[in-house]
Amino acid sequence: VKLHVLGAACLLLAACSSTTPPRAAAVSHPSVSASPTPSAAPDNSCGNPRASLRPSAPLPQPDGLPAGTFMQQIRARGKLVVGVSQDTLRFGYRNPATDQIEGFDIDMLKAVARAIFGDDSPITYHVITDQQRIPAIQDGSVDIVAQTMTINCVRWKQVDFTTEYYDAGQRVLVLKNSNVHGIDDLFNRRVCATKGSTSLDNIVQAASQPIPVAVDNWTDCLVALQRGEVEAISTDDSILAGLEAQDPDTQIVGDRTSDEPYGLAINQAHPEFVRFVNAVLERMRADGTWAATYARWLSALGPPPSPPPAIYRD
Amino acid sequence: VIAALPRARDRRAGWRERARGLRGRVATTPGRLQLLFWLLAAGAVLLGASGAAAVLETGRAVDGLGMSAGPAVLDARKLHLELADADRFAADEILIGPIAVSSPRPRYESDLKVATDDLETMAGRTTSAASAGLLQILQEQLLEYAGLIEQARAISRLGLPLGAAYLRAASDLMHRPAGILARVDALGALGDQEMSRDDEALLLAAIALAGYGAIAASLLVLLWRTQAFLRRRFRRRHNPMLLVATGLVILVSGAMAVTVTEARVALGSARSDAYERLSDMWRAREVAYDADGSKTLVLVAPNGASAQRAFVAAMRQLVDVQLDTPGDSPADQKAAGIGAADVADALNGGRVRFGGLLADELQHATYQGERKAALAALAAYQHFVQVAAKMDNQLQDIGFGTAVSTVTSDGPDQLPSAFLDLDSRLQEVVAIDQQRFDETMRQASLVHDLDVTVPLVAIAIGVLAYLGIRPRVVEYRT
Numbered sequence: 001v002k003l004h005v006l007g008a009a010c011l012l013l014a015a016c017s018s019t020t021p022p023r024a025a026a027v028s029h030p031s032v033s034a035s036p037t038p039s040a041a042p043d044n045s046c047g048n049p050r051a052s053l054r055p056s057a058p059l060p061q062p063d064g065l066p067a068g069t070f071m072q073q074i075r076a077r078g079k080l081v082v083g084v085s086q087d088t089l090r091f092g093y094r095n096p097a098t099d100q101i102e103g104f105d106i107d108m109l110k111a112v113a114r115a116i117f118g119d120d121s122p123i124t125y126h127v128i129t130d131q132q133r134i135p136a137i138q139d140g141s142v143d144i145v146a147q148t149m150t151i152n153c154v155r156w157k158q159v160d161f162t163t164e165y166y167d168a169g170q171r172v173l174v175l176k177n178s179n180v181h182g183i184d185d186l187f188n189r190r191v192c193a194t195k196g197s198t199s200l201d202n203i204v205q206a207a208s209q210p211i212p213v214a215v216d217n218w219t220d221c222l223v224a225l226q227r228g229e230v231e232a233i234s235t236d237d238s239i240l241a242g243l244e245a246q247d248p249d250t251q252i253v254g255d256r257t258s259d260e261p262y263g264l265a266i267n268q269a270h271p272e273f274v275r276f277v278n279a280v281l282e283r284m285r286a287d288g289t290w291a292a293t294y295a296r297w298l299s300a301l302g303p304p305p306s307p308p309p310a311i312y313r314d
Numbered sequence: 315v316i317a318a319l320p321r322a323r324d325r326r327a328g329w330r331e332r333a334r335g336l337r338g339r340v341a342t343t344p345g346r347l348q349l350l351f352w353l354l355a356a357g358a359v360l361l362g363a364s365g366a367a368a369v370l371e372t373g374r375a376v377d378g379l380g381m382s383a384g385p386a387v388l389d390a391r392k393l394h395l396e397l398a399d400a401d402r403f404a405a406d407e408i409l410i411g412p413i414a415v416s417s418p419r420p421r422y423e424s425d426l427k428v429a430t431d432d433l434e435t436m437a438g439r440t441t442s443a444a445s446a447g448l449l450q451i452l453q454e455q456l457l458e459y460a461g462l463i464e465q466a467r468a469i470s471r472l473g474l475p476l477g478a479a480y481l482r483a484a485s486d487l488m489h490r491p492a493g494i495l496a497r498v499d500a501l502g503a504l505g506d507q508e509m510s511r512d513d514e515a516l517l518l519a520a521i522a523l524a525g526y527g528a529i530a531a532s533l534l535v536l537l538w539r540t541q542a543f544l545r546r547r548f549r550r551r552h553n554p555m556l557l558v559a560t561g562l563v564i565l566v567s568g569a570m571a572v573t574v575t576e577a578r579v580a581l582g583s584a585r586s587d588a589y590e591r592l593s594d595m596w597r598a599r600e601v602a603y604d605a606d607g608s609k610t611l612v613l614v615a616p617n618g619a620s621a622q623r624a625f626v627a628a629m630r631q632l633v634d635v636q637l638d639t640p641g642d643s644p645a646d647q648k649a650a651g652i653g654a655a656d657v658a659d660a661l662n663g664g665r666v667r668f669g670g671l672l673a674d675e676l677q678h679a680t681y682q683g684e685r686k687a688a689l690a691a692l693a694a695y696q697h698f699v700q701v702a703a704k705m706d707n708q709l710q711d712i713g714f715g716t717a718v719s720t721v722t723s724d725g726p727d728q729l730p731s732a733f734l735d736l737d738s739r740l741q742e743v744v745a746i747d748q749q750r751f752d753e754t755m756r757q758a759s760l761v762h763d764l765d766v767t768v769p770l771v772a773i774a775i776g777v778l779a780y781l782g783i784r785p786r787v788v789e790y791r792t
Binding site: 079086087088089093094095096097099100101123124125126127216217219220222223227243246247 | 408410469470471473474475476477478479480482483615709710711712713714715718
């Protein structure tokens with residue numbers, strides 16, 4: 001009898017294509033995070049983490065890249081290898097309709113590719129998780145990572161960052177019928193974030209003592225929320241807005257509880273590449289490309305703000 | 315106590331009196347004949363019972379392998395590959411997106427329907443509580459899986475990345491340690507356990523066969539002595555009925571010895587060779603389906619490392635050599651080179667210097683056609699591995715879209731066609747092994763011919779004893 005029910009359900013499900021996913025009660029699979037351990041004070045050992053390396057000269061033409069630099073190596077290789085997300089709507093996601101990876105982060109990388117090659121097509125995308133961002137940079141499997149990556153002093157010890165290209169802040173996403181109104185209401189409740197993200201660190205350190213639940217991708221968090229496996233998702237408002245857009249039964253609540261400045265991450269062995277990309281970002285800020293890119297991808301978040309100012313350490 | 319003593323003495327005296335009476339009756343010719351008849355009748359009954367037990371228990375072991383436990387294991391393997399295939403094509407549909415010219419959806423639906431039907435058949439056939447429990451959990455998990463896939467599909471068609479997350483949740487349900495495929499494998503393991511219980515039937519059959527031999531020998535002695543007694547008392551050369559009965563005992567005992575021994579030998583051979591080969595080749599198909607699915611999952615899950623590990627583990631079950639994968643250490647690359655050379659050498663008629671299911675098949679091939687089929691499967695494996703490595707390199711060097719194309723396109727040198735070739739080659743080997751298994755089991759099943767024969771012959775022996783002795787008793791009295 002059960003098998004007949006199963007067959008009928010398959011047909012029924014095939015016939016229905018609901019835009020609003022139902023909330024199935026299900027077994028929980030995301031893992032409750034045991035790490036990272038909370039630390040009382042943020043690491044400020046690097047001074048101002050937003051401060052990056054100053055461009056050493058005006059941006060050269062693609063065919064005039066300085067010899068012996070990493071940019072020249074990339075040009076000689078014929079492709080820029082980048083680490084991106086494929087499921088962060090508006091920043092880096094694979095559009096099933098076009099089979100292309102698109103978003104605000106992706107357009108940042110295309111600008112870098114244009115500066116090296118003169119066009120943005122020679123890019124090889126490596127889809128990675130948040131947890132794989134730093135290892136991918138360190139082992140050289142990608143040249144640069146653009147993946148909603150927060151600049152902070154802990155990470156400066158592992159990779160170099162460009163200047164800030166987007167200013168985000170951590171908030172909370174819940175179901176509309178939830179009685180949670182912010183991070184303070186999450187005592188002893190399961191809250192989802194991705195492994196290796198600063199959001200997970202912030203959940204662990206939150207005074208309201210939520211139970212952190214770690215998954216690989218942000219959309220996995222939304223599945224967990226829809227299936228009742230977690231009660232909230234907490235991360236950057238920019239990412240949450242993308243998740244909220246995929247489920248009209250969710251809403252972002254509470255104030256920003258942290259500043260999350262996004263930077264492009266580069267291997268510490270290539271400071272000249274950091275300076276080069278900072279020059280690219282400088283030009284984007286100045287010629288209106290940044291504002292146009294914001295308008296293309298993030299207009300749902302509100303009118304384009306001023307681009308985050310570039311801060312340099314030397 | 316004092317009052318009870320005389321009663322006990324009286325009882326003992328009564329028994330002695332009865333024994334004296336019996337001895338007196340047996341001492342007479344009709345009494346002796348009646349005694350011999352009853353002894354022969356009892357011997358015939360015991361002969362029938364022990365013979366039937368030996369035949370039935372051997373038959374039970376034969377049926378266990380050929381009709382119950384064996385098919386249960388193979389059915390579980392078939393179910394495993396159907397579900398792995400369904401998962402692969404569900405993932406393909408999300409990877410390709412709604413712009414695809416040919417949708418993988420019908421293949422997913424067909425796989426799921428066949429798997430659902432197979433589950434229904436298995437549920438209807440099972441007699442074990444453990445299997446029934448597993449099948450119930452499987453039905454529930456499959457319902458949940460189908461729901462997640464439908465969610466993934468509906469959301470993906472809206473162009474949202476959340477669809478891929480639902481697909482990952484579904485694939486996790488399919489592949490995780492307590493997931494659907496693990497439970498299907500557990501069903502197969504129950505079949506294996508059932509097969510080991512058939513060993514008890516074989517032991518019982520051996521005991522019954524030994525008992526049968528002793529009883530048959532005693533019966534022959536008794537028939538010979540009865541014949542001798544009648545010759546002495548009635549001056550006739552032979553009693554034809556008893557002679558026929560003696561012949562029947564010898565005949566059925568010989569048939570028993572030959573048939574049961576042949577069945578046991580065939581069963582042993584089926585288990586240690588034909589069935590093992592067949593089961594291994596079904597396992598090879600199952601493993602190939604897992605490997606094929608893993609390649610799609612590498613693309614669906616951004617941290618495709620675990621899916622890549624699953625692919626390598628699956629392929630190494632087929633041919634146990636290091637695979638060439640991007641990012642390998644120089645030592646691993648060297649080992650992969652040696653492995654590839656070993657496979658090429660085997661394909662060129664050289665020695666098989668590697669392990670794994672395909673290597674076992676090659677080494678156990680008994681005739682040229684079988685070896686040829688195994689070599690064709692090995693060549694298809696080699697091509698599949700090369701195409702998979704090409705996809706790895708595309709993912710590493712060219713980009714996601716090209717790798718997706720290699721995994722989902724139908725053209726030559728793409729993963730689907732390479733897998734199709736591998737699976738069809740493995741099916742050819744399965745067909746050869748199935749034929750050999752069926753032949754062996756047909757030989758073993760001949761034991762069932764004796765199911766009715768032995769009891770009938772026992773009854774006939776009893777009747778012949780009666781017909782042989784009764785006229786002499788009557789003759790003596792008249």
